[in-house]
Amino acid sequence: MISFLLCLVIMIAGYFTYGKFVDNIFGPDDRETPAVAINDGVDYVVMPQWKLFLVQLLNIAGLGPIFGALQGALWGPIVFLWITFGTIFAGAVHDYFSGMLSERNNGDSIAEVTGTYLGPTMKTILRVFSVVLLVMVGTVFAVGPAGLLVKLLTEKGVTGVFAQTTVWLGIILAYYFIATFISIDKIIGRIYPIFGICLIAMAVGVIVGIPVHGYHIPEIFSNFSNMHPSATPVWSFMFITVACGAISGFHSTQSPLMARCLKSERQGHFVFYGAMVAEGCIALVWAAAGCAVYEATGGLSTGLAEILQGGQSVAIYDVSVKTMGSVGVILAMIGVVICPITSGDTAFRSARYALADWMNFDQGSFKNRLALTVPVLGVGAFLGFGNTLGFLSYQVIWRYFSWTNQTLAMIVLWSAAMYLAKEHKNYWIAVAPATFMSAVSATYFVMAPECLGLIPALKNNTLVAYPAGIIIAVLFLGLFLNSAKKVTGNGKGQGRKTA
Template sequence: MVSFFICLFILIAGYFTYGKFVESTFGPDDRETPAIALNDGVDYVVMPLWKLFLVQLLNIAGLGPIFGALTGAEWGPVVFLWITFGTIFAGGVHDYFSGMLSERNRGASIAEVTGIYLGKTMKNVMRVFSVILLVMVGTVFAVGPAGLIVVLFKNNGVSGILTSAPFWLAIILIYYFIATFISIDKIIGRIYPVFGICLIIMAVGVIIGTFAGGYQVPEIWSHFRNMHPSGTPIWSFMFITVACGAISGFHSTQSPLMARCLKSEKQGRFVFYGAMVAEGIIALVWAAAGCAIYGSEGLVAAGGGNSTTVYAICAKTMGSVGIVLAMLGVVACPITSGDTAFRSARLTIADWFKIDQNKVKNRFFLCLPLLGIGAILGFGNTFGFIDYSIIWRYFSWTNQTLAMIVLWSASMYLFINKKNYWITVVPATFMSAVSITYFVMAPECLGLIPALKNNTLVAYPAGIIVAILFLGLFIAATKRRSKAEQNQ
């Protein structure tokens, strides 16, 4: 219990201290923001600060800080450390710079931003990378909530079409099409704040119920070991599993949405860094509940997968009175990331091919194929034609790789502007090691080769060597740029 409250305090303090340091390093000023200069009533719309924060929180949250944190709890309370320090020194920094660099570049999508600082080749790679990732995320955030709704109705004795996953998947995809198509302030700006409040209340209810129910959250110092039931290595599997709630590349695809709605650059710390800290707190709560209620068995103890586990925890901590509110929050959380994932995919393609989004026809012809692909993948998974869990495991790696690339982009921006680039270089190097280590030994990557599967003797050195190589390439690039400037 003490460990939980220490980590909670550090997270909150991190916003006011390190978050302020990051903000001062970037240096927001009073220049005209894209929301004012490019206001189009569709994607570039000025929104109040409190709405910006809640919308950003729901955009980035998804299933990650709940499912990811619960899965991370299988490793034991050591996951608290990754959530806490990952959020402050990596995730918050990543989200702040992905949002503010977009804001400084006319609200450009993250692929375009990356190209500005890392070159045309990386821009084209990121364009493809981002669209694929966003469609994957949008689809999973349709399939997941459909399953949660079915669990909710079945556990309350309901039968018939309301317990049909394909039915709810179709409803969610129809909503996604509407939310992706129309102005951001018509649905997203109006209902997200309500769901954001529900999400926060749900987290508060879960942690209060955990303590009130007599469950003991294990301490880090007495359980500082790998408690995973399958013995899966902490490094770097836990750092890939717990993405949202620590650091997630997906967030960089969402931040430009709010970068196009800021009234002032000085709102950035609260909107981007602050929402990441809030998500970290939510992840900490769910990780603590998972450790306290199921111990080292994690999700295995509940049976039935993530949806059943979430329902079980809500029932154990809040009973019948609070369970409806709790499940509403859990269902709303992924849905309100799924629609903005498809929206971000639309904007990424629009930026890529310079397609004017003021025109209704243009938005329609971009939304239709994107949601069509999502429907094929979603229904394919629902009816058993596609094993989307395999695709999702690949996403886990690509997600953190995207975060790594964004941090290297931010590092180059800071270098060009003669600012302290080490605040992004250090987490970029760290995430490079995480990504490469996982890639080498994970069963769905190079770990398909029997000799490399979970082979830490090969993967650990490989991760360290490549991370050092990336750092060396960055330093070499800065020296070349400095030399070129001197010769001008």
């Protein structure tokens, strides 16, 4: 328990110290924000700061910090360290800059922002990449909750039309269409803060319930080993698996939603950096629950591995019931049904933003908005109702999603570093996590079974993957420093200008 509490205190302290340090380097000022300057009543709408924080939290969270943290707990309490320091020095920095750079560029989607600082080729790549990723995420977060609702209803004896997955999928997609199309403050701005509070309440209930029900959170240093039952390497599998709980590129696709609703740049520290720290705290709670509730056998997380075989929804439900009782059943329903839906609709909305920026479509126009919403949701409906995703489980999707997700985070951090270099500011706050994530992504890509690890000789081959990851990270760092030297005029430009 001491290790958990210490990590929690460090993370919260990181918001007030390192988070403020990052904010000061960026230098928010009193310039007119896009929400005030453009204010189209649809996407650019001024919202109160507390709503911005809760909506941002729900947009970036969903099941991410729960599922990723539970999967990460398979490695044991050492996952606490990655969640804590990954959040402070990587994830929150990534989220802050993805939001603030979007705000500084008229609320542009992340592909456009990246192109501004890394060039047109990267912009084109990320345009395609982000739209495909967002539609896939939105579809998955429609199919999953629909199936789970049917399962829960049939267990309660419900039959007939409302016991059919296709019916619930149609209802969810219809809601997605409405939420994607109408003004952001009509549904998302009004309802999501409530769900954001529920997500926080769920985490508080779990962490209070752990000691109350006699469970004990193991300490890090007395269990400082790889406890994964399959002996899956910590590096870099754990860093990829715990995506949304430490750093997630998906967040960069969501941050422009709130970047278009800031009344003042000075809200960025609380809304973007703060929401990521809150998500990190939620992830830490669920990782602690995964380590505490289930027994370890021979120093391995066998109990957690067994429950996760039934799917992450089963594990979430089980943890909620064991730590919160009947109240946990209600909160678990919110967690495994509503939270994915709230991530799904903002994923489709972000896809519309990305396409609109790409095609230069004015989204204040009803016709233009409809012209993008229909095909985006149409593709989602085709994938959802067809057999395309029928063979995929959340676990399989998570493995494929996680690498692309962390790679996107890496690219966004390099974009932030280039912005800081051009502004003659301390770019190392972005360069350090960008280099680290370059090594993580490259290492995983070389040896993961779903990537180059398809080749038998490379599967989990750390002798090849570890050096390859280091070489690629050093190469990226060298390329950046060379570019930074050109834009600053010399090798010592960083730090001269702080505002």
